Amino acid sequence: MADDRVRGYASGLLELARAEGVADRVSDELYRIARALESSADLRLALSDPRLPPERKHGIVADLLGSRVLPLTLNLVNLLVAAERSRDLPAIADRLAALSAAERERAVAEVRTARELDEETTARLAEALSRATGKQVEIKAVIDPSLLGGVVARVGDTVIDGSLRHRLEGLRQALQRR
Amino acid sequence: MLKLLAHGALLAAAEGESRGIDLVLPNMHELVAGVISFLIVFGFIWWKGRGLIGRMVTARQEAVRRPLAEAEEAKVKAEGLLAERRREVSGARDEANRIIEEGRRSAEAARAEILAKAKAEADELTRRSREAIEAxxxxxxxxxxxxxxxxxxELAQKVxxxxxxxxxxxxxxDRYIEELEGMPR
Structure with missing residues (x-):
């Protein structure tokens, strides 16, 4: 039931974005918003608090996103918040990205980096990931400063961790085992 | 008796030689008569009283012998009882010694068991303590x-x-991409 609802919302939002001709960008922005929502418990609680009036929630969304996303993306997020589906937003964004990629016969590759990647590096990374996984991938970039440096890519269930945080964690485990 | 008669004859012979002692010695005839009378009385008594005397002596001997025998029997019995008591005392002493020895052995065994148990407990305590210390x-x-x-x-993260x-x-x-490109497909 919940899966049907997520798929329905994802399809609907994708159709709206496609109708506006900004499907890729909306998909990217929703994906990043979803990751931000996942990493902030306070934001999740605020957007899903039933005691908070919708206008206040819309204000929070506007303050956070503002002019950094397309107006359509902002409106779609407000639509989900007004429908009290903010908890489902990460799943809907993931499904929307997967549907968008699948239409182009591609898989979604979530790429986390501590700093934003330029287009040339993103393209090289997509090509390398496609070669390594055997699938044509479509990169969804997420900025995650906790990685310290390096890259973490996830394609389906496959995670390739090349972050400094991962290496330091390995160092910590080695020190503890010694 | 013969000695007495001889003595009387001597006295009679001596009478003819000295009259001085007539005042002390009886008349020879009287003496002979007396001796004869005595012999007669003695013979009669011997003849009549010998059996009675023999029986009296026998009875007396019996009267003396029986208590002696009874005394001897009592003595033997007493000695038997004494020997029995001594055996009993000896047996009791042996039993007491046996009980004492058995008690001593039991006490020794109990002591050894207690010591062994205490040592085992001490060893176990020591082992557990060592394990706890090691842990x-x-x-x-x-x-x-x-x-x-x-x-x-944390330091490395800061650095x-x-x-x-x-x-x-x-x-x-770039290095990540190179590693991806080097991965087997």
């Missing part, structure tokens, strides 16, 4: 390793986060 040492060492690791990690600029990040990404 504590291992735990402390592990905690120390964890602390060192955490502090090292790394301060040193990762755009160029370093780009180098890390």
């Amino acid at each position: 504590d040492k291992e735990r402390a060492a592990a905690q120390m390793r964890d602390l060192v690791a955490v502090l090292s990690l 790394v986060s301060g040193s990762v600029d755009a160029a370093v990040q780009q180098a890390l990404v």
Whole structure:
């Protein structure tokens, strides 16, 4: 039931974005918003608090996103918040990205980096990931400063961790085992 | 008796030689008569009283012998009882010695058992204490390793986060891409 609802919302939002001709960008922005929502418990609680009036929630969304996303993306997020589906937003964004990629016969590759990647590096990374996984991938970039440096890519269930945080964690485990 | 008659004859012979002692010695005839009378009386008594006297003596002997026999029997019996009592005393002493020895052995065995048990408990306590100490040492060492690791990690994170600029990040990404390209398909 919940899966049907997520798929329905994802399809609907994708159709709206496609109708506006900004499907890729909306998909990217929703994906990043979803990751931000996942990493902030306070934001999740605020957007899903039933005691908070919708206008206040819309204000929070506007303050956070503002002019950094397309107006359509902002409106779609407000639509989900007004429908009290903010908890489902990460799943809907993931499904929307997967549907968008699948239409182009591609898989979604979530790429986390501590700093934003330029287009040339993103393209090289997509090509390398496609070669390594055997699938044509479509990169969804997420900025995650906790990685310290390096890259973490996830394609389906496959995670390739090349972050400094991962290496330091390995160092910590080695020190503890010694 | 013959000696007495001879003595009387001597006296009669001596009478013819000296009259001085007539005042002391009886008349020879009287003496002879007396002796004869005595013999007659003695013979009569001997003849008549010998059996009675024999019986009296026998009875007397019997009267003396019976208590003696009874006394002897009582003595033998008493000696038997004494020997029996002595045996009983000896047996009791042996029994007492046996009980004492058995008690001593039991006490020795109990002492040995208590000592062995105490030693086993002490050994077990020592073993557990050593294990606890070893576990504590291992735990402390592990905690120390964890602390060192955490502090090292925090320090490394601070150092790394301060040193990762755009160029370093780009180098890390390039290296990541190279590693991806080197992965088997």
